[in-house]
Amino acid sequence: MLEHDVIIVGGGLAGCRAALEITRTDPSLKVAVVAKTHPIRSHSVAAQGGIAATLKNVDSNDTWEAHAFDTVKGSDYLADQDAVEVLVREAPDVVIDLEHMGVLFSRSPDGRIAQRAFGGHSHNRTCYAADKTGHAILHELVNNLRRSGVQIYEEWYVMRLILEDNQAKGLVMYHILDGHIEVLRAKAVMFATGGYGRVYSTTSNDYASTGDGLAMTALAGLPLEDMEFVQFHPTGLYPVGVLISEAVRGEGAYLINAEGERFMERYAPSRMELAPRDITSRAIVYEIRAGRGVNINGSAGGPFVYLDLRHMGREKIMSRIPFCWEEAHRLVGVDAVTQPMPVRPTNHYCMGGIPVNTDGRVRSSGENLVEAFFAAGETSCVSVHGANRLGSNSLLECVVYGRRTGAAIAQYVQNRKLPNVDEQRYLKEAQQQVQGLLEQKGEYRIQEIRGSFQETMTEYCGVFRTQEIMEEGWRIIQDLQEKSSRIYLDDKGSCWNTEVVEALEMRSLIVVGKIILASALNRQESRGAHFREDFPQRDDSKFLRHTMAYYSPAGIDIDYRPVAISMFQPQERKY
Numbered sequence: 001m002l003e004h005d006v007i008i009v010g011g012g013l014a015g016c017r018a019a020l021e022i023t024r025t026d027p028s029l030k031v032a033v034v035a036k037t038h039p040i041r042s043h044s045v046a047a048q049g050g051i052a053a054t055l056k057n058v059d060s061n062d063t064w065e066a067h068a069f070d071t072v073k074g075s076d077y078l079a080d081q082d083a084v085e086v087l088v089r090e091a092p093d094v095v096i097d098l099e100h101m102g103v104l105f106s107r108s109p110d111g112r113i114a115q116r117a118f119g120g121h122s123h124n125r126t127c128y129a130a131d132k133t134g135h136a137i138l139h140e141l142v143n144n145l146r147r148s149g150v151q152i153y154e155e156w157y158v159m160r161l162i163l164e165d166n167q168a169k170g171l172v173m174y175h176i177l178d179g180h181i182e183v184l185r186a187k188a189v190m191f192a193t194g195g196y197g198r199v200y201s202t203t204s205n206d207y208a209s210t211g212d213g214l215a216m217t218a219l220a221g222l223p224l225e226d227m228e229f230v231q232f233h234p235t236g237l238y239p240v241g242v243l244i245s246e247a248v249r250g251e252g253a254y255l256i257n258a259e260g261e262r263f264m265e266r267y268a269p270s271r272m273e274l275a276p277r278d279i280t281s282r283a284i285v286y287e288i289r290a291g292r293g294v295n296i297n298g299s300a301g302g303p304f305v306y307l308d309l310r311h312m313g314r315e316k317i318m319s320r321i322p323f324c325w326e327e328a329h330r331l332v333g334v335d336a337v338t339q340p341m342p343v344r345p346t347n348h349y350c351m352g353g354i355p356v357n358t359d360g361r362v363r364s365s366g367e368n369l370v371e372a373f374f375a376a377g378e379t380s381c382v383s384v385h386g387a388n389r390l391g392s393n394s395l396l397e398c399v400v401y402g403r404r405t406g407a408a409i410a411q412y413v414q415n416r417k418l419p420n421v422d423e424q425r426y427l428k429e430a431q432q433q434v435q436g437l438l439e440q441k442g443e444y445r446i447q448e449i450r451g452s453f454q455e456t457m458t459e460y461c462g463v464f465r466t467q468e469i470m471e472e473g474w475r476i477i478q479d480l481q482e483k484s485s486r487i488y489l490d491d492k493g494s495c496w497n498t499e500v501v502e503a504l505e506m507r508s509l510i511v512v513g514k515i516i517l518a519s520a521l522n523r524q525e526s527r528g529a530h531f532r533e534d535f536p537q538r539d540d541s542k543f544l545r546h547t548m549a550y551y552s553p554a555g556i557d558i559d560y561r562p563v564a565i566s567m568f569q570p571q572e573r574k575y
């Protein structure tokens with residue numbers, strides 16, 4: 001059996017930042033990072049627009065209190081304000097620390113880190129490296145990790161969390177290269193496994209964002225928090241769904257409908273294109289529903305609107321957002337200097353996740369914690385984003401809470417012994433699971449089931465929701481889950497068998513999708529990204545609380561956890 005003091009699953013920003021902090025705090029600890037991709041292929045590398053921090057380089061009036069207020073208002077008052085305070089107070093320090101590690105941020109003419117406007121932020125506080133910020137940060141973090149002696153298991157798929165008697169003890173993992181399975185035990189386990197974008201048919205996320213960490217946690221009997229809050233980013237490039245960063249609007253682009261009108265005037269007159277994402281995404285869908293969307297031939301009544309950069313000029317476009325220009329050019333043949341880009345909302349981010357406290361310790365219920373289990377980054381829910389995340393606050397969360405969780409783990413494992421794990425039992429169960437997949441004579445291809453599932457989630461649990469529609473979605477997904485046990489694999493080999501991985505990922509997708517649907521059905525109000533056409537108002541008397549959903553194959557139980565309100569009392573949310 002493999003052994004480490006600490007195992008971190010996930011080589012994105014949150015996992016790498018935590019690993020680095022552990023080795024900085026106590027270099028004698030044996031730390032491992034496991035990832036199903038190479039770490040620098042984690043979705044973090046695709047982050048474009050930037051990372052928020054009140055450095056005051058551009059806007060000297062900015063304060064951490066203003067950043068906190070914007071974040072809480074953006075969250076539709078569901079964020080835990082103690083966690084938000086930590087996030088925004090530590091922000092300037094983590095950004096400076098990144099720069100000391102070697103991250104090449106874009107500069108203002110006087111040499112300081114440049115900062116741009118972003119949706120829902122009242123000041124220019126988003127630091128960036130052109131529109132490749134995630135790339136710049138993740139490459140430096142991984143470089144630093146390589147020097148720190150952390151062991152990296154790359155292209156290993158973690159299949160199971162070993163949790164016994166409310167204590168995390170280790171993992172079971174499958175080597176994608178040759179199909180062999182290992183059990184790994186540790187004094188502490190951390191999940192930094194990212195989001196679940198692939199639950200939806202159109203998403204800005206990469207192929208690996210299948211919610212595995214969320215599903216493994218739920219299957220181990222632990223709750224997931226606030227899973228009904230799914231962020232749809234307003235500007236996915238039509239028809240591919242690839243992200244066109246909010247930085248494009250931060251730099252001054254307009255949203256226009258088929259009539260050439262800047263329609264955000266109707267929905268958020270004070271913030272226009274820089275309203276938060278939930279409001280902007282709904283506005284685009286309203287325009288499309290009202291027949292003011294655009295068709296491929298430019299006529300009205302189509303499925304997208306335009307993101308118009310033409311007034312910005314070639315020089316600004318090429319220096320500030322070159323990657324977004326390139327994406328539109330390469331993927332849909334649009335030259336944004338002279339033509340508007342076709343966009344519509346695309347699935348983007350998971351506000352909910354594995355419930356944790358501000359040290360990254362996982363909660364087993366509203367009041368209790370699990371021993372030796374930690375989480376950070378997009379897969380976790382410390383609840384700094386509540387019902388709607390502001391752009392550039394997620395990279396920040398990964399770095400602030402990655403660092404804090406790393407520091408907490410380094411303390412936690414001092415004087416702890418390695419747990420006892422029945423290696424043979426876990427090995428055998430996992431081998432049987434994989435063997436079963438390889439041998440079964442099923443009726444369905446993975447792609448058939450996965451495609452129908454993603455279409456169902458998109459259609460029945462998207463930007464707009466009602467009870468009737470979601471109940472129908474639930475029935476379809478129950479049926480698909482049953483069919484998913486009757487898939488067959490063409491590849492029976494052990495070398496780089498991606499079908500085995502896809503089959504395991506499909507289980508994750510369906511578990512996560514069901515939890516999203518059940519949580520969304522239960523929340524009979526509209527708040528942030530969760531919009532119920534049958535309950536269009538926010539209802540603080542019943543739902544100013546966090547959902548805690550417990551999965552079992554028989555059904556999903558819902559409980560609640562109170563919201564921490566320390567600085568700002570809930571108000572009506574207007575922009």
Ligand SMILES: Cc1cc2nc3c(=O)[nH]c(=O)nc-3n(C[C@H](O)[C@H](O)[C@H](O)COP(=O)(O)OP(=O)(O)OC[C@H]3O[C@@H](n4cnc5c(N)ncnc54)[C@H](O)[C@@H]3O)c2cc1C
Pocket residue numbers: 009010011012013014015034035036037038039041042043044045046047048049050051133134156157158159192193194195204205206208209212213243348349376377378379391392393394395396398
């Ligand atoms: C296109 C795009 C642009 C974005 N732009 C911004 C931005 O400008 N600013 C901002 O703040 N946020 C942005 N975001 C959001 C932000 O990038 C993510 O929320 C954040 O990077 C997530 O980091 P993470 O470390 O939590 O997870 P990820 O970077 O997603 O990493 C997850 C890791 O877990 C591993 N993993 C998952 N499952 C398993 C398994 N079963 N076994 C082994 N390993 C596993 C993966 O291999 C990977 O290494 C953007 C997101 C997207 C999709």
